Amino acid sequence: MRHSLFKVSLAAASLTASIGASAASTPAVAVAPQYDTSHVYVAPADVDPFVKSFLATFGGQSTPQVVVNVLPVPSSTTSQLLQTPVGTVSLFGFKTPIPHPFGDERSGYLVKDMDVAVKAARQAGASVIVSDFPDPIGRDAVVQWPGGVNMQLYWHSKVPQYTAFQAIPENRVYLSADSAGAFIKAFLAFSHGKVVSDDKTAPAVEIGQASGSYQRVRIESDFGKLTVLVTNGHLPYPYGHETTGYEVSDLNATLAKAQASGATVVVKPFSAAGRDAALVDFPGGYIAEIHQVTAKQ
Structure with missing residues (x-):
């Protein structure tokens, strides 16, 4: 048991070191x-x-x-x-x-x-x-x-002109501790982004687990928001299938619209770490996380 815990601690330490070692030595290429x-x-x-x-x-x-x-x-x-x-x-x-x-x-x-x-x-x-x-x-x-x-x-070839979002969606990336550090280091260098939070004890209810914790790293850049969910891979369906999280002002009203238009709520609303969230399956099989911020993150 001690050997197993030591390996987990090393993985977490390695990930933290990789986050801190990122260098923005490449040109900035993001638009908005x-x-x-x-x-x-x-x-x-x-x-x-x-x-x-x-x-x-x-x-x-x-x-x-x-x-x-x-x-x-x-x-x-x-x-x-x-x-x-x-x-x-x-x-x-x-x-x-x-x-x-x-x-x-x-x-x-x-x-x-x-x-x-x-x-x-x-x-x-x-x-x-x-x-x-x-x-x-x-x-x-x-x-x-x-x-x-x-x-x-x-x-x-012709620069598009899109209206800025009312709420910026998040790209949700599920990774293991073995690869998360390398991903974060590489993506930060490319995006010229920054880590806005690194919670090593985020509540595992966020990834469908009844108890325990996991590491969640939130990144922001000119490309938008990206959240890295560092898990043990013990993910009940449909966690890990959702690639985007959408922020709304009223989760219950949004879910009602989704259900009325043919979508299915596959994970009912739950509260964790300043969010109320749910997962929705749209026609065609696209799974999306939808959340409402209830406290400053």
């Missing part, structure tokens, strides 16, 4: 948080039900739906952007099989310059798993961070 989009893939038949439910829940609007090839290899998908006051979704309904590794990237980050961003990501410790390629309105690449976290970088 409102250009961070959650990537959602659903079956074509679920596209319209998802759009209806998501917008009914959070408000906002959708760009016109188009059918296009957005990848560097032959494919066809419906594509549209759902823009809400609390988060943006890039929605895809592939009519053809989805080529690997697409579908595994959790989000898209707009960058100022694709060449500079790719170089900076590599320098910070990411692997470029899809080299940059043209799409109908710009260029894209997919990078993988330590711990296997995939993100898409994108650049538009």
